[in-house]
Amino acid sequence: MNPPVTVHPFGADGGRRVSVHTAGGTHILGIAYSDADVVEFLRRAGLQDGEQLLDDREWVRWRGGRPHEWVAA
Known part of the structure; x- marks a missing residue:
């Protein structure tokens, strides 16, 4: 099963899109620049x-960078 929350790869502005998948579809929660934003x-x-x-792989999938990474490598 895929986790319901995804922290996506870095965008051009350095933020990471955060989305949640529900039975009604995928919804963008916002652009995060820190763990505090995701929380x-x-x-x-x-x-x-x-x-x-944040560290529970059954809830959150981190894509395009390590978990808790907020500066594009």
């Missing part, structure tokens, strides 16, 4: 334990 997007999506979910 806030998860909170707004109703997931109160966002900090604990």
Whole structure:
């Protein structure tokens, strides 16, 4: 099973798009520039334990860079 939350590769501005996949489709939560941004997007999506979910591979998939990486290599 794919994790419902994806942190996408770096964009041109250095941010990483964050999306969530639900039964209703895929929705963009926002552009993150730090772990704190991802945690806030998860909170707004109703997931109160966002900090604990960041390293849970069943919840979050990190693409195009290592987890917690915020500067394009």
